[in-house]
Amino acid sequence: MPEWQPAQLVAAHDETATARSLVFDIPGWPGHLAGQHVDVRVTAPDGYTASREYSIASGEVDAAPSGLGASGVNVELSVEELDDGEVSPYLVRGLDIGDHLEIRGPVGGYFVWTAAQTEPVQLIAGGSGVVPLMSMLRTHAAAGHPSPMRLLYSVRGPQFAFYTDELRRLVDSSKGSLTVDYAFTREAPSGADRSIGRLMRDELEMLTVPVASSPTTYLCGPNSFVEGISGWLVELGHPASRILTERFGGA
Numbered sequence: 664m665p666e667w668q669p670a671q672l673v674a675a676h677d678e679t680a681t682a683r684s685l686v687f688d689i690p691g692w693p694g695h696l697a698g699q700h701v702d703v704r705v706t707a708p709d710g711y712t713a714s715r716e717y718s719i720a721s722g723e724v725d726a727a728p729s730g731l732g733a734s735g736v737n738v739e740l741s742v743e744e745l746d747d748g749e750v751s752p753y754l755v756r757g758l759d760i761g762d763h764l765e766i767r768g769p770v771g772g773y774f775v776w777t778a779a780q781t782e783p784v785q786l787i788a789g790g791s792g793v794v795p796l797m798s799m800l801r802t803h804a805a806a807g808h809p810s811p812m813r814l815l816y817s818v819r820g821p822q823f824a825f826y827t828d829e830l831r832r833l834v835d836s837s838k839g840s841l842t843v844d845y846a847f848t849r850e851a852p853s854g855a856d857r858s859i860g861r862l863m864r865d866e867l868e869m870l871t872v873p874v875a876s877s878p879t880t881y882l883c884g885p886n887s888f889v890e891g892i893s894g895w896l897v898e899l900g901h902p903a904s905r906i907l908t909e910r911f912g913g914a
């Protein structure tokens with residue numbers, strides 16, 4: 664397990680009214696792959712500590728060849744505030760530029776995408792589950808990767824969606840290799856061609872890379888979302904071994 668490292672907040676911006684992206688400078692960061700996460704530890708003035716896991720939103724960063732860590736590299740996380748949460752409200756509203764906390768990572772070698780992969784990729788996000796998938800999209804775009812990568816993003820409404828402008832730009836400059844579809848569950852923009860509501864099995868078939876194209880699927884979100892969607896994907900004929908999942912917790 665990697666050691667805890669001091670991390671300084673060097674930039675931040677709101678993603679939505681309840682979510683914030685945080686950019687940390689972590690001296691000696693060893694690099695990471697798209698899809699990995701970190702442990703974040705915060706310490707109260709009385710010494711009480713709490714730690715939670717957060718996915719890395721920034722694209723892949725190579726380790727420095729010397730093994731001393733990548734220098735001048737920032738790591739971005741995006742955090743959704745839970746009303747009754749212990750750590751997320753502090754990360755979204757309590758942390759100022761220049762503040763420090765501790766980060767340990769990167770963690771996880773299973774839920775990753777690398778540019779060496781040539782098969783079509785289907786990304787499916789529920790809410791803040793889009794964060795590690797954004798790392799994959801950014802890595803794909805930075806590599807100018809030619810193989811298709813498609814994101815299906817289930818979110819309450821447009822005002823709750825992360826990375827909206829950047830996703831549009833990535834799609835526009837991808838020469839057709841990136842596609843983004845939204846499934847708004849409670850509120851949709853006027854003129855939307857899909858009615859609001861949760862993703863359903865038949866729709867999943869229409870909005871995802873077909874089984875015949877042998878995609879790898881990366882699925883991330885709350886427990887119940889991941890359970891439901893992964894079950895339907897298997898029913899639709901996707902081999903379970905090609906469906907990689909990351910669960911953020913919750914109902």
Ligand SMILES: Cc1cc2nc3c(=O)[nH]c(=O)nc-3n(C[C@H](O)[C@H](O)[C@H](O)COP(=O)(O)OP(=O)(O)OC[C@H]3O[C@@H](n4cnc5c(N)ncnc54)[C@H](O)[C@@H]3O)c2cc1C
Binds near residue numbers: 716718742744795914
């Ligand atoms: C691998 C991994 C990566 C993650 N990446 C991200 C990320 O990129 N961005 C992000 O915002 N969160 C992410 N999470 C969730 C994050 O770790 C915390 O669980 C979340 O921020 C809540 O922490 P908290 O201390 O505010 O709430 P807590 O005090 O831990 O919990 C408060 C209440 O919320 C419930 N709860 C806990 N987690 C969730 C959840 N995810 N959804 C709904 N209800 C929940 C609890 O059961 C409890 O009732 C990730 C989780 C995992 C396991």
